Amino acid sequence: MLQASHRVEANxxxxxxxxxxxxxxxxxxxxGRLDSKAVPSGLDITTKDLNTSPCRVVLRVWDINGVNQPGNKTRLNDKNAFAAVLCYDLTDIRTLFHVVNWIEEIRSTTPDCVLYLCGLRNDRVARKDDDDPPADSPTQTTSSTSVSPNELHHYHRWALTRHHRPGYFSALREFCLKYDVSGVYETSAVTGANVQALFTEIVSEWIARYSDQ
Incomplete structure (x- = not known):
């Protein structure tokens, strides 16, 4: 059982x-601030000590450069990752479609890894709440738990013109159900929106799973 004197590591x-x-x-x-000069080197590791209850957690965040496409399984096998944050650009739908490839890669190497979907650059997403939804927008998602790329593209396009419409959330919900994604966050490194919340949930989930061991 974890105690206050324990110092544990979460990847x-x-x-x-x-x-x-x-x-x-x-x-x-x-x-706690933006680094406009941050340049990924291919594999970067950031460590942060967290004084949490019931123990001290050393969170190690592995930044796997997206230039290395899915397929090199050793990159994930050696990390013993508790959680994976699947990142995409909220302003570029093409980056969202690659998420499925990463999910398949992770599940094949670390099947117990907890998945989180994270949209980046939330500060660049337009909000035009006075516009009407597109005429061809479906009124609801399919009754199954699967969402096709076309459906996801449709709702993502809608979200960029009318941010956080119910159809967008419904599509994301079905996507998460299909791929067993535990949480969805839209973040901004510029404003800091939801950044702490994302990692706080990950740490809380880690503690909840391992506090009795």
Whole structure:
């Protein structure tokens, strides 16, 4: 059982396409500010000590550069990652489609890894609440737990013009059900929006799972 005197380590890996702001997200979390000069080196590790209850947690965040596409299983096998943050750019739907490849890669190497979906660059997403939804927008998602790329693209496009509409959340919910994603966050390294919340939930989930061991 974990106690206050214990110092334990939790590994989290961030994956996603290159150039979407993963390194900036990690820097914001670790330092509380934006580093406009952050340049990923291919595999960066950031460590943060957290005085939590019931023990002290050393969170190690692995930034796997998106230039290295899925397929090299050793990158994930050796990390013993408790959680994986699947990152995509909220302003570029193409980066979201790559998430499925990362999920398949992670599940094949670390099947018990907890998954979180993280949209980056929330500060760049337009909000036009006075617009009507597109005429071709479906009124509801399919009754199954699967969401096709076309459906996800449709709702993502809608979200960029009318941020956080119910259809967008419904599509994300079904996506998460299909791939067993534990949480969804839209973050900004520029404003800091939801950055702490994302990693706080990951640490809380780690403690909940291992506090009795």
């Amino acid at each position: 989290v890996v961030l994956v996603g396409c290159g150039g979407i702001g993963k390194s900036s997200l990690i820097y914001r979390y670790a330092n």
